[in-house]
Each structure stands twice: as C-alpha cells, then as structure tokens.
Amino acid sequence: MTAIGDISKKNKMGKNTTTDVTLYEVEENSYLLDTPGFQSMDIYEIPSKDLAGLFLEFREHLKNCEFVSCTHLKEENCGVLNAVKSGKISKQRYENFVKIYNDLKYEEEHKW
Ligand SMILES: [Zn+2]
Numbered sequence: 377m378t379a380i381g382d383i384s385k386k387n388k389m390g391k392n393t394t395t396d397v398t399l400y401e402v403e404e405n406s407y408l409l410d411t412p413g414f415q416s417m418d419i420y421e422i423p424s425k426d427l428a429g430l431f432l433e434f435r436e437h438l439k440n441c442e443f444v445s446c447t448h449l450k451e452e453n454c455g456v457l458n459a460v461k462s463g464k465i466s467k468q469r470y471e472n473f474v475k476i477y478n479d480l481k482y483e484e485e486h487k488w
Pocket residue numbers: 438441442446447448449451453454455456457
C-alpha cells in the first residue's frame with residue numbers, strides 16, 4: 377500500500393476539530409482512508425468538492441481561489457493551481473489530488 381499522504385477530515389458532528397487520517401492507495405483506483413478511532417471509511421463517501429480541503433497543505437491556498445465552486449483543475453485565479461506553479465504545493469501531491477478527484481467525480485456521476 378502506498379500512503380498518499382496524511383489528510384484531515386472534519387468529524388461527523390460538524391465541529392471544527394479534525395482527525396488526522398491517512399489516505400492509502402491500495403491498488404490502482406482503490407483507496408483506503410485510515411482514520412484512528414473511527415471505522416475505516418470509503419473514500420467515495422467524500423464529496424469531490426470537499427477533497428481539496430482534505431489535503432492539509434492545500435487548505436491555506438483554497439481561500440485564494442476566485443470562485444467558491446473552484447474545482448482547482450483548470451480555473452484561472454485558482455489559489456491551489458497558483459501554489460502548485462510557485463512550488464508551494466508539490467506536483468506529486470497535486471497529481472494525486474487530480475487523480476482522486478476524477479475518480480470521485482466519476483463515481484458521483486455514475487451513482488444512479
Ligand atoms: Zn481553486
């Protein structure tokens with residue numbers, strides 16, 4: 377298993393406390409979220425729009441996005457993309473984000 381990185385998730389109570397969880401790539405297109413103290417959760421429970429906020433180092437840049445609905449994939453004036461360009465976010469991490477985002481999006485569109 378490859379650890380993609382530590383990410384945090386708001387707990388179900390909606391409080392601002394975060395729980396450190398680790399995102400693993402189990403195999404191609406299969407992910408596992410390891411959440412201490414909580415049951416393992418399926419990554420597809422994460423709404424695609426919330427994914428960027430789960431990457432800790434993306435967070436501070438999200439507020440620089442021009443649009444609230446920014447997908448951070450191709451928008452102009454995207455805080456995340458600008459941070460990737462200027463080297464504040466590693467390309468590798470960003471590529472992981474894009475890959476997972478596309479998977480989540482695909483699942484959402486094919487859910488019904
Ligand atoms: Zn953005």
